[in-house]
Amino acid sequence: MKKQKKLMLLGGIRYLLPVIKAAHEHNIYVITVDYIPGNIAHKYSDEFHNVSILDKEAVLQLAQKLEIDGIMSFGVDPGVVTAAYVAEKMGLPFQCSYESACILQDKSRFRQFLREHNFNVPNAKGYTCIEDALKDVDYYHWPVIVKPVDSAGSKGVSRVDNPEFLPKAVEYALSEAHNGHFIIEDFLEKEGCSSDTDCFSVNGTLVYCSFSDQRFDVNAKNPYTPAAYSWPSTMPKFAKEELSKELQRLMTLLNVKTGIYNIETRLCKNGKPYIMEVSPRGGGNRLAEMLHYITHANLIDNAVRNAVGENLEEIHQPFYDGWLGEIILHSDENGIFRQIEIDEKFEKKYVIEKDLWVSNGDRVNGFSGANQAIGTLVLRFSSYEELEKNIKDYQKYVKIVVDKI
Secondary structure, three states: OOOOOEEEEEEOOHHHHHHHHHHHHOOOEEEEEEOOOOOHHHHOOOEEEEOOOOOHHHHHHHHHHHOOOEEEOOOOHHHHHHHHHHHHHHOOOOOOOHHHHHHHHOHHHHHHHHHHOOOOOOOEEEEOOHHHHHOOHHHOOOOEEEEEOOOOOOOOOEEEOOHHHHHHHHHHHHHOOOOOOEEEEEOOOEOOOEEEEEEEEEOOEEEEOOOOEEEEOOOOOOOOOEEEEEEOOOOOHHHHHHHHHHHHHHHHHOOOOOEEEEEEEEEEOOOOEEEEEEEOOOOOOOHHHHHHHHHOOOHHHHHHHHHOOOOOOOOOOOOOOOEEEEEEEOEOOOEEEEEEEEOHHHHHHHEEEEEEOOOOOOEEOEOOOHHHOOEEEEEEEOOHHHHHHHHHOHHHOEEEEEEEO
């Protein structure tokens, strides 16, 4: 009888549920690991261990004891370095080496790597204290962005227009940092929408390179937290072509292998396209699930297959079947959730999936980071014009009812 393979997933967030489902469809035993026993994914995994995913030695010891066949940190940024470390130590499949993961997961090191290899990159430096940062105020072209070097989901990110406000922004960044480091970089004004999406490499070749339109709620508590997405991307063809080539060059330099990547890019007002973030994991906000809707590529299934050393299904560059939108449901303020109100005609015509994660009476917080999302709406449109009008004005048709506290 064939031995059942074991897959370790770092974290316990909601975005792991489709990964667990895909693993179970292949009769793979799923082990979830983190230090929050109440996280939702642990209810669906076969086994849970209360170990910090930041403690790579403790996770390695557990993985060796359990004799796992694969490890992933899907949608869970803090676990990526640990997953790469464990995979390398145990000879398991992973998207890249431990060293490459360390570069990609540290925003300061990543910016330095991009600069050393002549990619488009903003002025940027990493710091551990505000005193050193204040000495460099003339280095930057203000305004600047301040953020932790090792956080995701837009947590700890702020724009600073004047050096006198730098200390407050640094304090905020450090409050969300895991290793006590922060980065300051020139604010790059984007042309149109930025892109945040998932891609897939096979033996170092970027065989699936997608782009999205990432959209923001300017009235949110943190206006740099993505509030909606749409596909296909409206980024100009020349920018997508240059970014695809530069992403492949980056993958080659980092000697990547096979697997899923979350990638953020943008075209800026200066006419240059920029690689902003690359992480060897699936993205949050259900991005791979949305790509399955619009391109029919099952990135999650292939990521699971790869993690345990199984053959992949054929995967190729995306073809976008229509126009798709995703709204990240959120509250503008702290309070008690009561209900979601959706215009009846809007819902009937456009909404193909509603996924609400809170119930009447639950406490919700203002949208300060991706972890404050309360659900998603998936919308399908018959034209780009229809998509643009309704995504831009969706708050006319979708209301989150919250009692202030």
